[in-house]
Amino acid sequence: MSFELKGYKIFIASPGNLKKERDSFKKAIENYNTKEAKRRGVIFEAIRYEEMPAGMGRAQARINEEIRKCDYFIMVLHDRWGSNPGKNAYNATSGTEEEFNVARECYDSKEFPMRDIIVLFKSISNANQLSDAGPQLKKVLAFRKKFETTEKILGYGTFTTTREFNNILENHLAIWINDLTDLPKSDKIISTPTTSKIIDASYVPNVTTPEEKISSYRLNVTTEIVEGITNAWQLADNGQLVQAEIEFSKALVNEPGVFQLLNYANFLTRIGRIDQALHMVQKVLKLTRDSKDNLNEAYALKTLGNLLQDRGDWQESEQMYNKALEIYEKLNNYEGTASSLNSLGIVHLAKGDWSIAEQMYRKALKFYETIENQEGIAACLGNLANLLTNQGKILEAIELYSQSLEIYHQLGNLTGMASTYGSLGNLYIDGIDLSKAEQIFKNSLEIEEKLGRQEGIAANYGSLAKILVYKEDFVGAEEMLNKSLIIHQQLGDSESLGLDYVNLAMTLQAKDDFRQTKVNLNRIEELLNKALVLNQKLGSREGLALVYGNFGIIFQKKEEFDKAKEMIKKSLQIEKELGRKSGIASDYGNLGNILRKQEEYADAEEMFTKAIEINIEIENYESLIKNYIGLKDALYEQKKFIEAQETHIKILELIKKLRG
Template sequence: MAKDIKGFNVFIASPSGLDKEREVFRKCLQEFNSIEGIRKNIIFNPDGWERTLGGIGRPQSIINQQVIESDFFVVVLHNKWGSHPGNNRFNATSGSEEEYLLALECFHDLDKPMKQVVVVFKSLSLNEQENPDEEIKKVLNFRQSIEKGKNLLYHTFSNIQDFEKIIREHLIDWSSNPNQKIQLNESTETTSDLIYYLDLIEKDSLSISKEEIRKVEKGWEYYNNGNLTKAELVFSSLQFKNYNIITSLNHSKFLRRLKRDTESLNLLNEAEIVASQLEADFSLVIIYNLKGKYYYEQRDYLEGIKYFTLSIKLSTLRDFSFEMAYGHKMLGIVQYSSNQFKLGLESLEKAISINSQNNFTYELAKCHEWTGTILAAQCKFQKAADSYIEASSSYKELNKLQDYSNSKLKAARNLIYVGKLDEAWTITDNSLEIDSLDEESENLLISLSNFGRICLLNSDYKTAFEYFSKAVTRAKGLNNDKIIASALLDLAQYHFQIQDYDNCRKNNEEALKLYSKSQDKKGLAAVFGNFGNIDVTNNDFDSAIKNLSKSLEYYSEINNDLGLANQTGNIGVLFIKMGKYIEAENMLKQSIHLNSYIDNLSGLANAHGNLASLFLDKGDYEKAETEIQKSIEIETSLGNISGAIGDFILLSDIKAKSLNFIESNKILNKALQLAKNSGLVFWEEKVSNKMRKRNLEIP
């Protein structure tokens, strides 16, 4: 069956002198089409003045027709404004300006296909900024007019790699929802701080003149007011006149906020060399931390670990306590991100110790919070809840009520996972006293999600649906795709639980569009995993394999060993259902290996339990009992009563299959007593039903 491939025209406008950029623009579109475009059934067609044929009429009017027919528009400017296009209704003074104004008009016309207008400036040299010729003045005036209008966010770049990155990011964005107009008004991140790193004056005896301080403050003032052209001129002029580490680090931070990452890193590299020559150790520690954070955000975890390790070593030698604690915290975060959970916890523990000794209360809270995140990723939910409670105590001490509430809600979420539903409800309910005051608080969404999950576990489906629906409505009001997608997945889980697989799939499809738009691969992996689970319940095993394998691909791309371990286990369970026991055993053993590697004990218990089910199906009761005993031991050590009860039920089945009925019934009685003592109504009913089927007396 032929695929329905949709084509979209992307017009690039620019004056002369930007041939390399136009070439890269076309290359980006071609490469995207050959990889992502095929998968998404989308093709982006590059368009521009090159396609214009000779003919009667004003040449610019022929190009304008191409603009009108385009779906997306990109204009690139550097140090040329371009030639006059002739008389035109916009009074534009160059062809690129006329094309831009026409593209804006098309964007606001609902009958025109134009979805987005993108403006990109190539950075000017300092000499060009300070002594602009007439053409550059027109470019700068155009840029400042955009800044004053505040209805369009433009991009800047200094090298071809950064330009390529800008185009590729837009292609990903466009392909996620190619039929929707993308709003022009975007905000620039601002800050109230007017100068950074002044403490280097005292710590490293660095000097900076009052004039330089005044200029740096002026640069940040321009930035905060959205006047990026003047801000860039100020920072660039400081950089080239008299080198100073403090002004250089401020310039680097400015460029980082403009996403000109290569230039920002180059300035850090220069600062590192100068600081080493001056033996300015505190400056070096700051630079190591900045470079470590840069590489962490670029997902170059090896380089991130390298620089945070250098920071820790030097700050320990010089007894820079705060920087030492910060280095350990960030090292722990990077180690966690690279699936080194155990090392991450050890680094955070060191940071916690230093922060506690020095009363760095805010950093202490952050470290406890990250510890909770890693423990939750390992499915050590009770310990994770304890860490979040520790974090909330520090936030409360600082009167940071939103952070306090957020940590409490995360603690409640983890208590839900261990079956402490009443305690989780109380914590969530108390948080509403804070969060109900802020209608746009994300904590309100977490509260609704927690209530919904608790109701779902208590089989109160009507109330669960109400909470999840409210969460989706509120999430859409926040206009944050990731938050909306998360709320949709909660609603999808509700529909899955009540076996409404059609609506479950619809919720996941909505979430898929949002995660695709932001290229959130972790979210995409979760959605395809959910599709696989729906397929399994519908006995569509071929489709299930495809979707679960797609989920595995995404987890593999982001090196998420936890996701890989879970989905490998899910595929193993699917193979059991299909009667493919050899493949199932191989997948479950892979899952055991991965869970052992990342110390994910809960996942390890699940894998052993599923392997027990496999051996039970094969009639190998001895191996089945060995595997389920391993699972019981792990669940018990974790305090996961629900998991242990489920394992006892399976162990009872194994004993019954091996005709050891007396022992099997004893195990069921033990499971029932455990459920009653723990107040787990769901499990109590499940065990009781099993006992009734065997005609056993229920105590």
């Protein structure tokens, strides 16, 4: 059977020193065409200047004309700017810059519409090179500084390895193909810097720690170095990330040491370059062990635990925290002891060991209160609020989040403010106050983008996606989730990746339900299987419950009801072990739906009633409406007409209350 493919051209611009990335660009596009694009009626074509035929006239002019025929443009820079192209209309000082200017012109053009522009910077791993940049690198850094402040609508990101580059490229291809299959050609993608069961964005607990910027009081460093690091953090807090990294590099090159390495590592963690940060912390561990510096060895272990946690490696992370805790307790260091306990609480919360998590948080809080450490107190309050949220104690959680936020405001701690705003926003989504939730997430995202904190940016993308699903803007939700996916792949955060896969699967399902079109079950199952593998590897019980529950929904749609019940019962067992009320209610409701379709109406009534009791308790009104609708139908089929009518009245009252 014949079928048509619609082609779209992607141009890659870069200096000649990025041959590996240019070759990988072509292969990655070919692979994506084979596994995804062609079956959706699309084919992407990689356009590279080295494959263009020779011709008369200025070579760069011919390249520019080819760019005008392209639909997408990717610019990649590392440590070279490129050679001067000669006299040109844009006063560009390199061929790559001229190509960018042509693409930028097309982006704003109706005659030559460029759908999207992405700029990627390969990391400079050599601190010496960054601190004393040559003329070529200086031009790259100047362009990146300008890009950070003036090109807010275009996408940009950083990568270290070819694998990371391929991941970023593939996820942009996924965003673009969704745009192509859902929107008319004239619509553009508005990108933001690359730096939820449907969407449970609060599923991964917010990691709040009070010690991103390392104090120098216990380290033998000069005043000059301290001033340099302080200046670097000020630049970072103001969103001047390129200049901040230059200052961190200078401090490290001028006087290598624990203080400089740890601060630089924490900066790299903030902007998502986890592999480089791990390398630096490993150096610190060696330095501190060689010098028998137990205090800073403990701090390095704690930092290493944070990095492993960011990658979703909870088991190794827990080991590092316990080693750090042991040292801090021997040294009678209250601040370090509290910090380690707080981090261990986060690990146990993620594993579903909620009672242990609460013990850890409360022990940490007592230590912080004893030494009057306000940042630590705010962090513990926020993490206790995360626990209360998972337990369905919403009003208590809001109170603790508010206390935490007030402290962060008083301290001017932007990272803490952004994280707490995000957590509060999720509660307002669950309470169906979408406008308030959306504003909170936008406030949080603005701060995270200013800080360049990739983990926080991704979390806000996931939360905004949930709002877009409620608004039935499924294309926008997919775009947000794909952006989140890109960042989590860059960070190597397996747990968050698993959540992204689930959220994408459920967004696809919600879109097809709304449009009453045939559900792409194969694609949804593929995404859920990816999430299942990741959560099994991590041993994340909460993640497994989420995946099993959503598999149950898919099997229900396929009318494989026995499989559906099996999956949901697996989820329910875990949710009960965790004590997570929202998850228990969701599973009872889904079991009720399956039993109703199997015409087992009495059992369905029982399930819906259990779900209703819990959702009333935790004030989850949107789910409550769905439960009442299911209960009404089950009662009607049993000829319990009076009870069915009473339930119908409750539904109308709830809808009126929620919709105003």
